[in-house]
Amino acid sequence: MQGWISINGKRFGCIWLSPMAGMTDPAFRKICKAHGADYMTTEMVSAKAICYGDKKTPVLARIRPEEMPCAVQLFGSDPGIMAEAAEKILERAEKDGTLPAAIDVNMGCPMPKIVKNGDGSALMREPEKAADIIRAMCAVCGKIPVTxxxxxxxxxxxxxxxxxxxSLEQAGAAALCIHARTRAELYSPGIHPEYIGAVKKAVGIPIIGNGDVFHAADARRLFDTTGCDGVAVARGALGNPWIFEEIHAMLRGEPYLPPSPAERIEEALHHFALMREDKGEKVAVSESRAAIAYYTKGMEGSARIRGLMNTADSAGRVIQILRDYQKELQEQI
Ligand SMILES: Cc1cc2nc3c(=O)[nH]c(=O)nc-3n(C[C@H](O)[C@H](O)[C@H](O)COP(=O)(O)O)c2cc1C
Structure with missing residues (x-):
């Protein structure tokens, strides 16, 4: 039976939103939390950019109280810079009044522009350096866990x-999330959950399983086959934040009623409003093409709607496209 995850003495629920660059921004985090995500992580944030004073980066690491529990994820490969960035983030968070649930280290990103600098999943080839990073960060993070x-x-x-x-556990990592693919596999379908099970048996810290959870049954399988303490969902939550409710209902043994197409569009409009509030109209309109269009996935006429969204140049137009589509869907019932 799945329950609570204890990280450095603090208790968290076991269904997590996995970090996604360009996606797990404050608007999406708020939406996922409202739908039952128990723990979330920011998009990955460059440690170098934080240390070198880039103006735009700190905002990516900012967490509001209503998004808690939420960790900040850093990427980088120099232990000193990673520790300095963690320190700067915590100083700033303390001033803002909301300390992150943890500082997480990205050791999984497969993108060429990240791995060519030795960051992300390139750290899987340098386990000693990866452990040094955790040690250096733990030394400055105090009570805030490093994961x-x-x-x-x-x-x-x-x-x-x-x-x-x-070795990461020995270095001080308080929990690990394992995406059960190699770097070479990128995101190709099919994961290797047996390795999550092997990690769970080998360490004492909480292990969060990750990969290909698109329905409650996938989460059930991951829990049952690996013994993991929690499950992190990434792509399965895009346009479908209800997946957290679906998994929680399954864990409680209760039925789950999926949202109607019109309800999905209503949530897309809500998500867009939050993005607009947070990032302003121009950025929200441009990012809505990905984040918001996901809500229409699999619905009748969705390709046409995605095409229209690609041409939208104002918030008013995005809203009109979605409202017209919602009406169309309601008329089909
Ligand atoms: C668009 C996108 C962006 C991602 N960005 C990050 C990131 O910033 N940090 C990270 O650790 N993983 C990132 N990931 C990986 C996911 O967190 C997750 O490990 C992976 O997608 C497998 O989970 P899934 O099958 O539930 O999607 C990203 C994945 C996607 C699809």
Missing amino acids: AKLRLGWDGESIHVVEMAK
């Missing part, structure tokens, strides 16, 4: 997630 999110290894020839998890 990490990793893959299984660089490729099928170098799967050493179990050894790496043990």
